[in-house]
Amino acid sequence: MALIELKNVFKVYESQAGSVTAVGGVSTSFEEGEFTAIVGPSGCGKTTLLNAIGGLDQPTQGEIHIDGVNIVALKDRNLIDFRLQHIGFVFQAYNLIPVLTALENTAFILELQGVGKKERDARAMELLEAVGLADRAHNRPNQLSGGQQQRVAVARALASRPRFVLADEPTANLDSKSTETLLDIMAQLNDKEKTTFIFSTHDQRVIDRARRIIPLEDGKIKSV
Amino acid sequence: MSLTTRLAWRNLGRNRRRSAITAAAVAFALFFAILIRSLQLGIYGHMIDTVVGGMAGYVQVADSAYWPSQNLDVALAEDPQWLEDVLADPLVASAAPRLAGFTLLSHQSESAVAQWTGVDFDLEDANFWSTRLIDGSLDGIDESGPYPVWLGRYLAESLDAHTGDTLIGMGQGYQGSIASDLMIVAGTLRLGNPELEKRVAVLRLADAQAYSGAYGRWGTIMVTPKNTSASIQVSQALAQKHPLTYASWSSWEDRMPELKQAIQADSAGGIIILFILYVVISFGLLGTMIMLANERQREFTMQIALGVKRRVLAGMVFVEALLMGLLGATVGTLMGRGLIYYFHVRPLRLMGDVASAMEQQGWEPVLPPTMDWSITWTHGAIVLLLTLLASIWPIMVVYKSPSIHR
Ligand SMILES: Nc1ncnc2c1ncn2[C@@H]1O[C@H](COP(=O)(O)OP(=O)(O)O)[C@@H](O)[C@H]1O
Ligand SMILES: [Mg+2]
Numbered sequence: 045m046a047l048i049e050l051k052n053v054f055k056v057y058e059s060q061a062g063s064v065t066a067v068g069g070v071s072t073s074f075e076e077g078e079f080t081a082i083v084g085p086s087g088c089g090k091t092t093l094l095n096a097i098g099g100l101d102q103p104t105q106g107e108i109h110i111d112g113v114n115i116v117a118l119k120d121r122n123l124i125d126f127r128l129q130h131i132g133f134v135f136q137a138y139n140l141i142p143v144l145t146a147l148e149n150t151a152f153i154l155e156l157q158g159v160g161k162k163e164r165d166a167r168a169m170e171l172l173e174a175v176g177l178a179d180r181a182h183n184r185p186n187q188l189s190g191g192q193q194q195r196v197a198v199a200r201a202l203a204s205r206p207r208f209v210l211a212d213e214p215t216a217n218l219d220s221k222s223t224e225t226l227l228d229i230m231a232q233l234n235d236k237e238k239t240t241f242i243f244s245t246h247d248q249r250v251i252d253r254a255r256r257i258i259p260l261e262d263g264k265i266k267s268v
Numbered sequence: 269m270s271l272t273t274r275l276a277w278r279n280l281g282r283n284r285r286r287s288a289i290t291a292a293a294v295a296f297a298l299f300f301a302i303l304i305r306s307l308q309l310g311i312y313g314h315m316i317d318t319v320v321g322g323m324a325g326y327v328q329v330a331d332s333a334y335w336p337s338q339n340l341d342v343a344l345a346e347d348p349q350w351l352e353d354v355l356a357d358p359l360v361a362s363a364a365p366r367l368a369g370f371t372l373l374s375h376q377s378e379s380a381v382a383q384w385t386g387v388d389f390d391l392e393d394a395n396f397w398s399t400r401l402i403d404g405s406l407d408g409i410d411e412s413g414p415y416p417v418w419l420g421r422y423l424a425e426s427l428d429a430h431t432g433d434t435l436i437g438m439g440q441g442y443q444g445s446i447a448s449d450l451m452i453v454a455g456t457l458r459l460g461n462p463e464l465e466k467r468v469a470v471l472r473l474a475d476a477q478a479y480s481g482a483y484g485r486w487g488t489i490m491v492t493p494k495n496t497s498a499s500i501q502v503s504q505a506l507a508q509k510h511p512l513t514y515a516s517w518s519s520w521e522d523r524m525p526e527l528k529q530a531i532q533a534d535s536a537g538g539i540i541i542l543f544i545l546y547v548v549i550s551f552g553l554l555g556t557m558i559m560l561a562n563e564r565q566r567e568f569t570m571q572i573a574l575g576v577k578r579r580v581l582a583g584m585v586f587v588e589a590l591l592m593g594l595l596g597a598t599v600g601t602l603m604g605r606g607l608i609y610y611f612h613v614r615p616l617r618l619m620g621d622v623a624s625a626m627e628q629q630g631w632e633p634v635l636p637p638t639m640d641w642s643i644t645w646t647h648g649a650i651v652l653l654l655t656l657l658a659s660i661w662p663i664m665v666v667y668k669s670p671s672i673h674r
Binding site for chain 2: 129155
């Protein structure tokens, strides 16, 4: 059984100006251990699709199965818990919690899951080492560069060993050197921790690093 | 420390200015409330104390026909056993019989109508009387001489009498007899109430009985309850427990409804001022909470996306509000209590027109605050509650936050 299975997913935005089909019937599946890029120009529906997979947004139609669970049918309250237990998120704007240190941010999800302090700090430290920021463990986000903040965000997403990590244009705000470093780290963690990564991008250098590419055009997967 | 409290605590430091403004609003409201109410209630206490505590009694026992004529003829028969029982009652701080009547006092060419009052210095707080002496003393009495009398200061003034002077008293005695005798001025009294100071002449109880011929009689028994603010209830309870033939119990509120009403009216004025203050402060608190919610909106959304339950976020803003409220309440309490304590040690004295107006109405123009902590607790709870009510806004924003942000 595939880790993630999308069956004919649609997302239509209705507004006074008319309806916009952001995602127009996507069916695909993702296996454990993938390192996959959803690729396409701005406005092609990458964010909408990732939000649907992550249970952040309800598709208009279709089913999304994660480990056999159809998350489209879950209630909002249960979805929050599902995300917490199974999905790691990396956002374009890093979105670290400003009042927590890098270590506390990394341990944040574990803390929400109720993992004890000793254990979560050890795990968080391990990941901060993996992203090369062990020496910045006690800095707050505003004392870190954008690239460093995004590495902490990746560490946070991975700390709880989620079934997969969704990253919506994780490098969009980074310079090319930081982009390179972040991708190295992601690829390494994919190798070492067997973490499944699904990320979106329209940056050719990032596309080159992906092991699988899903090209998106006008909300549909382009047949190659 | 739980995640909620830790986040809340650190969030306070994030926008220090806002946290400080919020806490300051709470502190100011509480400070003002403590100040206003402590002074108000203190002044009422002082009024009641001067009129009621020293002279009429918080609770009084008298013949059912004694009021309002204060007729000496309906004096009660002495009952020492009953008095002992009352004194032993746990509700009672002190109890002492009195006997009073009216008489004409003359000194040389001056005369004035006085209300003589027989007082048992052994049963009454002798300290109360000695602190009211401005001249003379309570002891060193020549038992073979005339009755010693202590005059209210304005009465002494109008008689042009000083300590050591001899007066002639003449008036109505017990049951149709004539009371007439010599008295020697043993001291003058400041009673805090000019009305009283114009007419009171204090005698020893036994002398008063002898002067009026009311041997073995008590006019009234002045009872001070341990809890002076509950005199109505205490009076009712004691009436049940210690009945005395022909006698009835009354609290000062029963005897002086006008005083009680005047106090209630004035107190309501203070409460209205505080109400307006609280409305203003509430809007201020709500303003800072709306700012907080707007600033944090994006963060709420992101944390919900990560898997933070809305309940946790709501708890966080609630604790934030609680901490700001507690901080403000602590500061407000320290400031309020501090100033009140200062006025307790050095009471405010009124000057000018207000002072003379007050004096004309019979009050000494001082504003002693009450040190009663219940004012602090009540208003502390109110300001804390207002802060928590204001936090409903960001809590609602949390519950309305979507899980995605665009
Ligand atoms: N909330 C929305 N309301 C209406 N249209 C939207 C909304 N969000 C996205 N869209 C539209 O859906 C399409 C896909 O958007 P998006 O998923 O953000 O694309 P991408 O991430 O690839 O840039 C775009 O045409 C966009 O304008
Ligand atoms: Mg996008």
